[in-house]
Amino acid sequence: MSTTIEQLKTLGRYQISRPLGRGGMGIVYLAQDTELARDVAIKCFSLDANQRDLTTRLKQEAVLLAKLNHPNVIQLYDVVEDNETLGLVMEFADGTTLRQTLKEQPPTLHTALSYLAQIANGLQQAHKAGIIHCDLKLDNILMAGQTPKISDFGIAQARRDHADQPRTNSQQVTGSSYSASPEQAQGLPLDFRTDVFSFGVLAYQVLSGRHPFGKTLDQREMLERIVNQRFELNTVDRHNWPIALQALITELLEKQPQNRPSNMAKVAQQLQEIQRSLDGENEIDDATAIIQAVSAKPAKTTRRWLAGGMIGSIILAASIGLIMLQPSNQKMLSVAVLAPNFSHSNNNFDTSRQRRIVATIKTSLEESLLRSDTLRLNPNSDIDVFEGNFVKFANAIAADYIIRPSADCQQQRCQIVLQKLSGASGLVEQQLDWPVVATSMSDIRETIATQFPSLFPNLKSVFEQPAVGEESYQRYLDLYLTTPNDSDDALAQLKELEDLQLEAAKFLPLYKLYSRRALDLFDRTGDNKILNRLNVFLSRAPTLLREQPTFKQLEFRHLLKTRDFLGAESVVAWMGAKNADRVLVNDLQALLAWEKDNYDDALALERESVLLQPSYTRFYNLAVSEYTLGNLEQAREAAKRTLELVPQDIDALNLIAAIELTNGNLDDAARLYRELVVQSPDSYGYLNLGVTLMLQGQFDESIHYIQMATDLNPGNPEYQLNLADAHLLAGQLQAANKAYQRVIDNTATLDGATQFYFRAQAQAHLGDFNQAIKTLRLAEQTYSATPESAYAAALVHALAGNNSAAIVETENAINGGIGAVWFHLSWFNRLCDSELFVTLVQHGDKNPCRGDPN
Known part of the structure; x- marks a missing residue:
């Protein structure tokens, strides 16, 4: 420029x-x-x-x-x-873009229809003048009060420029890949109907807060979806929108141009008629309901400086908006099942058969618990950390009872022993033992189902355990004990489980295994076909099985993945009506609340669950949630409760260190991280210690530890970015530039918002400011704004000399929970001429703009 x-x-x-x-x-x-x-x-x-x-x-x-x-x-x-x-x-339109407006103040359905009708009228005027916009999207609509105005006709062309011939490859896709029509994506001749499709994309975003073809930062993937993926309204859309609106959106997004509305005047007229129909209804919910924001603002989070593995190990309770449920009158007893102890007197005992026997005992005990309406399966089974102290173990996991199984086997026979221990005393209250055929896994399973009720005389099973043939059960065990190596292996397992369903349709563990494998595969690939297969598999279960709480949890997880919140809410309502375990219901509600960005509701549910079941894992998960939402003191207290139950819990100690780091207490954070790398030397610990030392200005030692972390995890761009920062701050420019370039190279093919923010920071440090800003904008098209994205934007704009924008993003980041200490790094010093920046980055009596050391 x-x-x-x-x-x-x-x-x-x-x-x-x-x-x-x-x-x-x-x-x-x-x-x-x-x-x-x-x-x-x-x-x-x-x-x-x-x-x-x-x-x-x-x-x-x-x-x-x-x-x-x-x-x-x-x-x-x-x-x-x-x-x-x-x-x-x-x-000059003195306002914001439509995208920003939707983020800041999600409109009612009535207002959204008004916006869309006006945009349709403006687009019709352009079409009458022979102009095709070719890049209609939220960012190209400027808001003047309540009046949307179409802008940026920079790639628009007169109709005659399109109608005669297809474009060359270099011209194949004009405009945004995220709003292109199918014909635009394929480089075909265009007419006014390409804008009709793009208007459909925009309209769906305004009305639902989502892109009609899902999330992806891969532009080629988005174009592939636009061309080939059939658009379908989901359950939420069908519930919230009038039928006429559903039909119009579907028509706008037709693949074939001839199937779309013939002109925008007709579209504007239909939108106005739908709007008038809302005006004519009394006490109508749609006209006052707030539409979900295009990019809902997340609550405070401070994950930027936490090693990814620590957060990755967290199992956050998840959930929906609060649903009024009757509290359960039934006392659910929490029962933990330990890993079976296996012994044999024959040195030639088959190892494969040993694994099968151990798996059969554990899964059969869990199956028996899942069939009960008075016992709750406690997910914790690792007693090693408690050195065999059953009382401490039970207290830490909030278990009423512990089941300790064992098997003493000869070549052909095994003696099964089940001990029921009191959680309060750690003493054995009851013991059962019986012989089984060592070669028949179905025999072991069936005898456990028969014997288990004797441990709990008042046990009531909600459904009988179905018989499963030996061959079918052995096939199930093979799949249970084999973790897929890659996507192809996972797909092959799904096919085998689908075949097995024909033989064992009533076998609940089969559905649990299929659900786990399918959701894991979906998380790796993002392929919606996997979710469709899971839906079909679950729908084939017998009615009696589908009416069980455990099965309902599987349906709930699937509905969350498809973002069918109404369906998920109906599952929770069903659980409440069936007087299900309050802890379980809370967990489901919390999961749904997190997914719907109802952070206050989610946190309230997690706090209630800790009171209902005060286990160390629940205290830790609550601590992480409090921390994620910026409630640092509450997070510290919950982490301390975790340590009271498990004194050397590494994750809780890591979290307390992260809290000290966020608060700018660098000496305390460094002391804790030094202790942690001694107790548990891993890449995350080295990274966190190295970053803390970098913030303290101890650059040589910082480089040493971050390099150790990077050597253990060489492909991780977060590690490389921090290593580059440390080199730069130490004045080692050549090493820094090489590390920044590795960040760019290693994030080129990765999805996820953080990968884009890492890349933008690296590009800015290398002086490629235009590309860094483009990278930020590309991320904004798909991902919600977060404090981390604000931090990355502040850094990019500060380095680019866009001081005003940098200060705005600094305020957004700090208000979102990013610690002021992160703005004490030298590349933000150029903002010190701003009184607002000086105020924002003040931490106690330290301020980098006065030259105060950390």
């Missing part, structure tokens, strides 16, 4: 006030028309004699815009050419 437009003060009769935005080709300024005394926006471009095509295209844009005069289209007032600068003088 030339110095000329960067330093522009006047252009013709227009007095430049301030920049409104920047792009790869030019700058948009707010200016004052000195003759007409009005504010205008001027899109300024540097004219280069070597870029005649660009100059011609810019002037063509002016000709196109000059044809449009409509209240819902940004109007072109003037074209000014002065020396090496071309300026398009346009109407």
Whole structure:
């Protein structure tokens, strides 16, 4: 970008006030028309004699815009050419983009329909003038109060430029890949109906807060979905929208242009009729219900400086909005099943058969517990950390009873022993033992089902254990004991389980295993076909099985993955009506609340669950949730409760260290991390210690520990980014640049918002500011704004010299929970001229703008 437009003060009769935005080709300024005394926006471009095509295209844009005069289209007032600068003088819309408006204030359905009808009318005016927009999206709609205005006709073309021939490969996709029509994605000839499809994408985003073809940062993947994936309304849409609106959205998103509405005037008319139908209904929910935001603002989180593995190990309780349920009158006893102890007197005993016997005993005991309506299976079974102290173990996991199974086997026979221990005393209250055939796993399973009720005389099973043939059960065990190596293995297992379902349709563990394998595969691949297969598999279960709480949990997990919140809520309501275990219901509600961004509800449910079942895992999960939401003192207290139950719990100690780091207590954080790398030397510990030392200014030692972490996990871009930062702060520029380049290379093919934020920071440190900003914008198109994204944006803009934008993002990051200590790094020092920045980064009596050390 030339110095000329960067330093522009006047252009013709227009007095430049301030920049409104920047792009790869030019700058948009707010200016004052000195003759007409009005504010205008001027899109300024540097004219280069070597870029005649660009100059011609810019002037063509002016000709196109000059044809449009409509209240819902940004109007072109003037074209000014002065020396090496071309300026398009346009109407100034003193507001935000539609995307920003939706984030800040999700509209009611009534308001959303008003926005869309206005946009449709503006687009119809463009089409009447022979203009196709080709890049209609949320960011190109400017809001002037409640009036949306279509802007940025920069790639629009007159109809005659499209109708004659297909484009070359270099022209194949104009506009955003996320709003392209199928024909646009394939480089086919276009007419007005390409904008109709893009309007359908925009309309669905305004109404639902989601992209109609799902989330992905891979542009090619999105284009593939737009071309080939059939659009379908989900349960939430069908519940919330009038039938006429459902039909219109579906028609707008038809793959074939001839199946879409023939013009936007018709679309605007339909939207207005739907809006009037809402006006005519009394006490209608749709007109007052708030639509989910396009990118819901997450609550405070501070994961930027936590090693990923620590957070990755967390099992957050998950959930829905609060549903009023009757409290259970039934006392559910918590029962933990230990791993079976196996012994044999024959040195030649088959190892494979030993694994099968152990798996059969444990899964059969769990199956018996899951069939009970008075016993709750406690998921904890690792007693090793308690050195065999059953009382401490039971107290830590909040178990009323412990089942200790064992098997003493000869070549052909085994003696099965079940001991029931009191959680309060650790003493054996009852013992059962009996012989079984060592070669028959189905015999072991069936005898456990028969004997287990004797341990709990008042046990009531909600359904009988189904018989499963020996061959079918052995096939199940093979699949249970074999973890898939890759996606192909996982798909093969799903096929085998589907075949097995034909023989053992009533066998509940089969559905649990299929659900776990399918959801794991979906998490790795993001392939919605996996969720469809899971839905079919679950739907084939017998009615009696589908009415069991454990099966309902499987349905619930599937519904959450498909984001069918209404379906998930119906499962929770069913559980409440069946007087199900309150702890279980709370867990499901909390999961749904997290998914729906109802953070206060989720936290309240987790706090209640800790009171109902005060186990160390629940205290730890609560501590993480409090920490994630920025409640640092509450997080510290919950972590301390974890340590009271398990004094050397590494995760809880890590969390307390992270809290000290977030609070800027670097000496305490460093002391704790040094202790942790001695107790549990791993890459996460080395990284956290290295980062803390970097913030303390101990760069050589910081590089030592972060390099140790990187050596253990060489492909992790987070490690590489922190290593690059440490090298840069130590003045080792060459090593820093190499590490930053590795971050860029290693995030090139990765999905996930954090990968984009790492890449943007690395690009900015290497001086490629335009690309860094493009990377941030690409992430914004798919992912919600977070404190981490605000931190990355603050860093990028600070390095690029965009101080105002950097300070805004700094405030967003700190308000979201990012510790002020992170802004004490030297690349933020250029912001110290701002009093707001100085105030924001003040931490106790330390402020980097005064040269205070950390």
